[in-house]
Amino acid sequence: MIENVWSAVGLHIFSHGVQNPYVSELIASLSSTKKKQSNESSYKQYFSLQSAQIKRTVELVELRKKRLALKKDTENNENLSCWRKAINPDDGYDPEYYPYTVVPTNSKKITKLPQERKSLFHKTLYRLIGDILSERGENKEKTKEDQYEDSRLNEILENESPFEAKACSICSGGCCGIGEEHAFLKKETIFHYMSEHPDQTPSQVLTSYMKYLPEESFEDSCVNHTKTGCVLPRDMRSHVCNDYLCDPLNQLRKLNTQTPLPKGVFFISRAQNNWKKDDPDVDNSIVGSLLILNDQV
Ligand code: SF4
Ligand code: SF4
Structure with a gap:
């Protein structure tokens, strides 16, 4: 099933985004077996559900990356301010x-x-x-x-x-x-x-x-x-x-x-x-x- 292979290759997919040809290729290849076993309309439904699920996961990963970057920015500013307060040239620290x-x-x-x-x-x-x-x-x-x-x-x-x-x-x-x-x-x-x-x-x-x-x-x-x-x-x-x-x-x-x-x-x-x-x-x-x-x- 796609979920199993998804978790095995998840990191590669996450790092490339939903438009990545690797993702499309993966979906296509994983779906080919399913296609053989299903009629055309249930295959399309299956394909579209899986694509939506992958897209959503990639969006969540991107969102998490942004939140982390924001958090790191805030932390960096706090670090700088803490350091500047303590290591003050007025107190003799270069x-x-x-x-x-x-x-x-x-x-x-x-x-x-x-x-x-x-x-x-x-x-x-x-x-x-x-x-x-x-x-x-x-x-x-x-x-x-x-x-x-x-x-x-x-x-x-x-x-x-x-x-x-x-x-x-x-x-x-x-x-x-x-x-x-x-x-x-x-x-x-x-x-x-x-x-x-x-x-x-x-x-x-x-x-x-x-x-x-x-x-x-x-x-x-x-x-x-x-x-x-x-x-x-x-x-x-x-x-x-x-x-x-x-x-x-x-x-x-x-x-x-x-x-x-x-x-x-x-x-x-x-x-x-x-x-x-x-x-x-x-x-x-x-x-x-x-x-x-x-x-x-
Ligand atoms: S305490 Fe830390 S450094 Fe020491 S053996 Fe365990 S993991 Fe390694
Ligand atoms: S400062 Fe030392 S103990 Fe702490 S995370 Fe780094 S290696 Fe480990």
């Missing part, structure tokens, strides 16, 4: 040296980490370690791909701006909510840890990860997500976690390569987390601001 960035906020509650979630994390690790053993046996030699991943991680860490950790701490892990009980861990990361710790048996590797699990963590977030941030050391975190740069981290990384280097960064916190901040239907007011000087990071 705005060129004190840029601002906007970070999301994790507003979940800290709760006791349930045993059930700990067990699910244990299961994830057990399965990954099992897969590594069946694929590689006891061999802990790194392949070229492993070495490439290692050098990529080193590069990421070397290019980190001193303000990045601060941003994550102010935001309190606004992107970690989707880490659940898998923490994005993949065989590559566990194998990296295994080869860096050849003295540890597979079951000790599993214990090493489990040992970091906190007693308390953010509700419905990654099991490793605590009040003080991620409990896993960088080299035990997944490639996804190590690679991910949200918009403000990207901005901070660029600032770190520019001249003049910032003397400080003015952080503006907004109410929503990283995954909801671009939803035009939720409130994303400013909930805080903080100037961090370069010598404090």
Whole structure:
């Protein structure tokens, strides 16, 4: 049925609009089977209903885009005004040296980490370690791909701006909510840890990860997500976690390569987390601001 294929290709259609030949072609091709099975008049009715439905969906997507653009404009103006009030040349601040960035906020509650979630994390690790053993046996030699991943991680860490950790701490892990009980861990990361710790048996590797699990963590977030941030050391975190740069981290990384280097960064916190901040239907007011000087990071 058209609905099923529609959801599979929805994004392509949304980004092109209703007049797109791809949409017409899609409707025509999906309808051809139907045409064979129906008489001419019921086919026309079917075709027209489906076209109207697609047109309506595209209109709704366009409307949503406009609402979001409007919301972002308002937010940008609020950000500028908040920054200008705080970074005032009359108070001795040269705005060129004190840029601002906007970070999301994790507003979940800290709760006791349930045993059930700990067990699910244990299961994830057990399965990954099992897969590594069946694929590689006891061999802990790194392949070229492993070495490439290692050098990529080193590069990421070397290019980190001193303000990045601060941003994550102010935001309190606004992107970690989707880490659940898998923490994005993949065989590559566990194998990296295994080869860096050849003295540890597979079951000790599993214990090493489990040992970091906190007693308390953010509700419905990654099991490793605590009040003080991620409990896993960088080299035990997944490639996804190590690679991910949200918009403000990207901005901070660029600032770190520019001249003049910032003397400080003015952080503006907004109410929503990283995954909801671009939803035009939720409130994303400013909930805080903080100037961090370069010598404090
Ligand atoms: S990466 Fe971005 S969204 Fe995630 S904790 Fe850091 S500042 Fe927040
Ligand atoms: S492992 Fe750490 S960085 Fe990754 S999602 Fe979980 S808390 Fe966030």
